[in-house]
Amino acid sequence: MSAEREPENRTEIAAEQDYVSMLYRKLDAEREGAQRRLTDALGRTGGTPQARTERDVSASMYSERLAQITAVEQGLCFGRLDFLDGEAHYVGRIGLFDEEGGYEPLLLDWRAPAARPFYLATAASPEGVRRRRHIRTLSRTVVGVDDEVLDLHAADQGHDLGLAGEAALLAALERRRTGEMSDIVATIQAEQDRIIRDELGGVLVVQGGPGTGKTAVALHRAAYLLYTYRERLAGRGVLVVGPNTTFLRYIAQVLPSLGETGVLLSTVGQLFPGVRATGQDSRETAEIKGRAVMADVLTQAVRDRQEVPETALEVEFDDTVLTLDRVSCERARAKARATRRPHNPARRVFVEELLEVLVDQATEGFEVGLFEGVPEIPVEEGERTDATVLDAGDHAEIRAELAASETVRAALDSLWPTLTPQRLLRELFASRERLDSAAAALTEAERDRLVRPPKSSWTPADVPLLDELAELLGVDDTDRQARRARREREERAYAEGVLDILEQDEEIADEEILRVADILDAELFAERQQRRGELTAAERAARDRTWTFGHVIVDEAQELSPMDWRLLMRRCPSRSMTLVGDVAQTGAPAGASAWQDVLGPHVGDRWRLRELTVNYRTPVEIMSLAAAALARVDPGLRVPLSVRESGVSPWQRPISEVGLRSVVDGELAAADGGTVGVLCPPEWIERLRADLPDDERLSLSTVDDAKGLEFDGVVVVAPEEIVAGSPRGWNDLYVALTRATRRLGIVPVREEWELSAGEREIVG
Numbered sequence: 001m002s003a004e005r006e007p008e009n010r011t012e013i014a015a016e017q018d019y020v021s022m023l024y025r026k027l028d029a030e031r032e033g034a035q036r037r038l039t040d041a042l043g044r045t046g047g048t049p050q051a052r053t054e055r056d057v058s059a060s061m062y063s064e065r066l067a068q069i070t071a072v073e074q075g076l077c078f079g080r081l082d083f084l085d086g087e088a089h090y091v092g093r094i095g096l097f098d099e100e101g102g103y104e105p106l107l108l109d110w111r112a113p114a115a116r117p118f119y120l121a122t123a124a125s126p127e128g129v130r131r132r133r134h135i136r137t138l139s140r141t142v143v144g145v146d147d148e149v150l151d152l153h154a155a156d157q158g159h160d161l162g163l164a165g166e167a168a169l170l171a172a173l174e175r176r177r178t179g180e181m182s183d184i185v186a187t188i189q190a191e192q193d194r195i196i197r198d199e200l201g202g203v204l205v206v207q208g209g210p211g212t213g214k215t216a217v218a219l220h221r222a223a224y225l226l227y228t229y230r231e232r233l234a235g236r237g238v239l240v241v242g243p244n245t246t247f248l249r250y251i252a253q254v255l256p257s258l259g260e261t262g263v264l265l266s267t268v269g270q271l272f273p274g275v276r277a278t279g280q281d282s283r284e285t286a287e288i289k290g291r292a293v294m295a296d297v298l299t300q301a302v303r304d305r306q307e308v309p310e311t312a313l314e315v316e317f318d319d320t321v322l323t324l325d326r327v328s329c330e331r332a333r334a335k336a337r338a339t340r341r342p343h344n345p346a347r348r349v350f351v352e353e354l355l356e357v358l359v360d361q362a363t364e365g366f367e368v369g370l371f372e373g374v375p376e377i378p379v380e381e382g383e384r385t386d387a388t389v390l391d392a393g394d395h396a397e398i399r400a401e402l403a404a405s406e407t408v409r410a411a412l413d414s415l416w417p418t419l420t421p422q423r424l425l426r427e428l429f430a431s432r433e434r435l436d437s438a439a440a441a442l443t444e445a446e447r448d449r450l451v452r453p454p455k456s457s458w459t460p461a462d463v464p465l466l467d468e469l470a471e472l473l474g475v476d477d478t479d480r481q482a483r484r485a486r487r488e489r490e491e492r493a494y495a496e497g498v499l500d501i502l503e504q505d506e507e508i509a510d511e512e513i514l515r516v517a518d519i520l521d522a523e524l525f526a527e528r529q530q531r532r533g534e535l536t537a538a539e540r541a542a543r544d545r546t547w548t549f550g551h552v553i554v555d556e557a558q559e560l561s562p563m564d565w566r567l568l569m570r571r572c573p574s575r576s577m578t579l580v581g582d583v584a585q586t587g588a589p590a591g592a593s594a595w596q597d598v599l600g601p602h603v604g605d606r607w608r609l610r611e612l613t614v615n616y617r618t619p620v621e622i623m624s625l626a627a628a629a630l631a632r633v634d635p636g637l638r639v640p641l642s643v644r645e646s647g648v649s650p651w652q653r654p655i656s657e658v659g660l661r662s663v664v665d666g667e668l669a670a671a672d673g674g675t676v677g678v679l680c681p682p683e684w685i686e687r688l689r690a691d692l693p694d695d696e697r698l699s700l701s702t703v704d705d706a707k708g709l710e711f712d713g714v715v716v717v718a719p720e721e722i723v724a725g726s727p728r729g730w731n732d733l734y735v736a737l738t739r740a741t742r743r744l745g746i747v748p749v750r751e752e753w754e755l756s757a758g759e760r761e762i763v764g
């Protein structure tokens, strides 16, 4: 039902325009207010630390509010609900209230419980709603309204209500793609809404075929959770994990357009601060690195770095030679390992133990030297013969000297070095010998695959290994902690002194004293730091490997390896997670074939599954072709139901018959301002790049890099090589075929190549 078909809509549009204009005036007033308060806050200089902290908090708060107001400018209001009792509510991106009129809502935030019927009400279950209206705007102008009458007794009802807001939905789906994902806030469907608003706790798995809105749902869920549980989530932040950086760029605008900026978007490969994974592993190598057994390999690799000498190790010290024999070293190692601390903190125990051995030798040598050439004195009655010349102070001094000695340190380091994850992994992969010792669980050929020169770049598959190692190695921060404790003691003593002086001064008001006391109160201070950080939780989280998030959302979750999962679970000990994916699209070599396999080791069977069943992206014509590829993966798998037809059949022509350049030019023209993706095996990329036109609407990529993306037109080149290129080749082809929103062309190398005999009519 559209504005054009119903002339009476013009008066409706004019009426809605008045309301929408009023909302924008309100938004402008809010913007000015926030701007003014921000300027005020920034203008406040100097003052006590407390005042400065408060100023920072206000400044961050107002700048975030400003960013939010700017972000919701487009499509501020998109809906209206008219209830049977005559009440009406407008629904939009954020909530706006009438401060003068008793805080009546002028615009309901789409996430507010009161806005829910906008997404859920149906003719069968109208939830008190008489009419749902979608309001379409262009900038600040209302350009159309689409109504659905849900009251079964109303005279003007009558069209099929299979989907909520069908006209608005179809209009949204028909729009040309820009290369950036858009939000779906105006047209969320009931099955999606139920997932978006599912409770916060526990692990929620969302399974859905291609184009069912998994990514859209995941992002809207992030916005919903932050709105509903802001107190709980803002401090710890929400992490959204995607498969690659192209994908992250594609989805980057969605959350800001929903008014949310505090979410960290990241790939697993970006989750180890200080490491940029710019290298690329082959599929086979990535698969090996992703296996769960790598955790055992790394544990062994760390143990291998806790050595004992074959016989004895000689250490020069003060013109003498001390020895560390095998038995003492073994004892020290056993004692250090028995602490069950990570490698680096446990090193302290190993070192202490062996320093004792060295101190004993050094003092013994010293005493022997002292009496050399001195005639023996007869022992008197009651005199102890084992009394030593050196006292405890001397021992301590010798111990300190030993501990400071370069040669001693080098000897101890050779047995139990302080290690960083980077150093251990680099040295492990650079040495076939080390690999042979640590990776007995891998075959010879698999170990060969892991060997690489020490200067190689890090790859995404290295990152979970580094993270695992960071846990196994730990950090010995005893010295740092001691320094910090000393500094805190000194500061407290100083501040207490100040407080004494202030208390003696009767002129000073109580509240002044309180402020000083505030500074002294470590707990309060920490809390304030926390509050201050709330606004940048995502930024702080990005810099801190040990950060744990309030909620973690994983998109394309089927792509993650067991080692990736171990890393992610560490970032989310509360196990409040949303995992969206499609096991049928699994293309990653170490990806999961079933959710239970993935989640079992971490949460047992304590996870809940929701499914999305409707495909909003790919038209019927393309989906029936994709179904044939899916049947090759498993004849039991079903494709999701498409909501629309495009009226365009997919085409297929062998590469010998087509000039790829002219095909792509033709597709760009047919896309009419929309996007075109050429998807091919990795080996084809360079060859094709030279042939293709330079157009920002055109993307050339492998199937891997196109995961999660979509284009108006797609040309799949060399499908038979995509299929043959990996054990999961049919999954890959399925992913490639389902990237198109309107047009699909297939360009095989071999003339006679067919997806399947049964699909010939469609292909023709």
Ligand SMILES: Nc1ncnc2c1ncn2[C@@H]1O[C@H](COP(=O)(O)OP(=O)(O)OP(=O)(O)O)[C@@H](O)[C@H]1O
Pocket: 169, 172, 173, 182, 183, 184, 187, 188, 189, 192, 208, 209, 210, 211, 212, 213, 214, 215, 216, 217, 582, 616, 617, 707, 708, 709, 710, 738
């Ligand atoms: N309720 C909706 N209203 C409008 N558009 C929608 C809706 N749901 C999904 N879409 C659109 O459908 C397309 C596919 O959505 P999305 O990318 O989230 O699917 P997906 O399940 O993650 O797909 P894939 O697994 O193939 O990557 C997007 O363009 C999205 O905006």
